[in-house]
Amino acid sequence: MAERKDNNYFFDSGNLSPAALERKHRIETDPSVRTDIMEYLPGMEVIQSDIRDKVLAAFDSYDASKYTARDVQFALQHDTCSIEDFKALLSPAAAPFLEQMAAKAKIETGRHFGNNVYLFTPLYIANYCENYCVYCGFNCYNHIKRMQLNMEQIEHEMKVIADSGMEEVLLLTGESRAKSSVEYIGEACKLARKYFKLVGVEVYPVNVDEYKYLHECGVDYVTVFQETYDRKRYEQLHLLGHKRVFPYRFDSQERALMGGMRGCGFSALLGLSDFRRDALASALHVYYLQKKYPHAEMSLSCPRLRPIVNNEKISPLDVHEKELCQVLCAYRIFLPFVGITVSSRESKEFRNGIVKIAATKISAGVSTGIGDHESKYSGHDDGEGGDEQFEINDGRSIDKMYADMSSEGMQPVLNDYLYV
Numbered sequence: 001m002a003e004r005k006d007n008n009y010f011f012d013s014g015n016l017s018p019a020a021l022e023r024k025h026r027i028e029t030d031p032s033v034r035t036d037i038m039e040y041l042p043g044m045e046v047i048q049s050d051i052r053d054k055v056l057a058a059f060d061s062y063d064a065s066k067y068t069a070r071d072v073q074f075a076l077q078h079d080t081c082s083i084e085d086f087k088a089l090l091s092p093a094a095a096p097f098l099e100q101m102a103a104k105a106k107i108e109t110g111r112h113f114g115n116n117v118y119l120f121t122p123l124y125i126a127n128y129c130e131n132y133c134v135y136c137g138f139n140c141y142n143h144i145k146r147m148q149l150n151m152e153q154i155e156h157e158m159k160v161i162a163d164s165g166m167e168e169v170l171l172l173t174g175e176s177r178a179k180s181s182v183e184y185i186g187e188a189c190k191l192a193r194k195y196f197k198l199v200g201v202e203v204y205p206v207n208v209d210e211y212k213y214l215h216e217c218g219v220d221y222v223t224v225f226q227e228t229y230d231r232k233r234y235e236q237l238h239l240l241g242h243k244r245v246f247p248y249r250f251d252s253q254e255r256a257l258m259g260g261m262r263g264c265g266f267s268a269l270l271g272l273s274d275f276r277r278d279a280l281a282s283a284l285h286v287y288y289l290q291k292k293y294p295h296a297e298m299s300l301s302c303p304r305l306r307p308i309v310n311n312e313k314i315s316p317l318d319v320h321e322k323e324l325c326q327v328l329c330a331y332r333i334f335l336p337f338v339g340i341t342v343s344s345r346e347s348k349e350f351r352n353g354i355v356k357i358a359a360t361k362i363s364a365g366v367s368t369g370i371g372d373h374e375s376k377y378s379g380h381d382d383g384e385g386g387d388e389q390f391e392i393n394d395g396r397s398i399d400k401m402y403a404d405m406s407s408e409g410m411q412p413v414l415n416d417y418l419y420v
Helices: 018-029 051-061 069-077 083-090 092-113 151-163 182-195 208-216 231-237 246-250 252-258 275-292 321-334 348-354 373-378 398-407
Strands: 116-126 168-173 198-202 221-227 238-240 263-268 297-301 339-342 361-363 411-413
Touching (some): 018 238, 051 246, 051 275, 069 083, 083 092, 083 321, 116 198, 151 182, 168 182, 182 198, 182 208, 208 252, 221 252, 221 275, 231 238, 252 263, 252 275, 263 275, 275 297, 275 321, 321 339, 398 411
Parallel strands (some): 116 168, 116 361, 116 411, 198 221, 221 263
């Protein structure tokens, strides 16, 4: 695996020296001291791909205001949704047609997924982070309780989750090679393979050989949030760390597929920038990669901003439930074969409704803190876990989610993949 020399990052702003606080202030207020977001750092692999240029060209040229009701009507009449049709469905002109969009999306979902809804649980194993992303509770300057689970603790958490009946787990860490090395993540994945039939990771981007190593450790799929495809906004929000390198992050899913992963997930964090343009770019990112790697399984999610520790006022820009529903329906119509995940950031009522229309996957028994699944399942919080990345909005247990999905006429699915 590629050698990497990491910088010294501050993990606890409560213990920052005056000099460190001054550095933080300069980073926040003086763009000239920040690195170029398009400049790769040492150790970052560069791959040759034209997908980023295609996606960003579409992002830059998209003018949602130019589409009319007539464009939307034509898009809904077409059997196959073109990129131009998709742009119309994302536009403000489509808002009055949301009911028709939902009906069309529901037909497409039923045609390709039936009434199945897939359940999974995220497991956060560390919250140390070397990035300064101003909207994230894990950012290196946020004064929170940091924690990294050891292998014994990780296995204990996995046993608790597996005993609930869950068969798919998504392992997450903060983005710190120093505190969550690729080898550490790999060992956690080997443990996960003992307890779960499907293992995904949502960790910092790595190189092709490192994705290959993680795949050999048992990882099936990789999820990476681009957060926003707006380069100007990206620069303003990601002030420090490896995550600041926009193109390296963008190419993560392709490197994962080159490393042998079966599938990958994509998302923008809606509300950081113009959500319509970010939704367009996310879908086109999937669209072009699917054409290049037709064997791969692709999935989309569209989380919205949620409050974080030490900042409860964070909220998405102009993305309400109606707009979120429009995006999800447009995704389904444009990409009928792609899985769509709806986050625990959303309300129980919204999640119950959208799985009947467009979404196909839903998280259950969710905690975004570190090492607190047992306390969550037992109902007794001992306060020993690490702080969470963001506040969730739907905390239903796996049993409750399974029962609720069944009562809504859906068929909960814990696993649909067999190894032979």
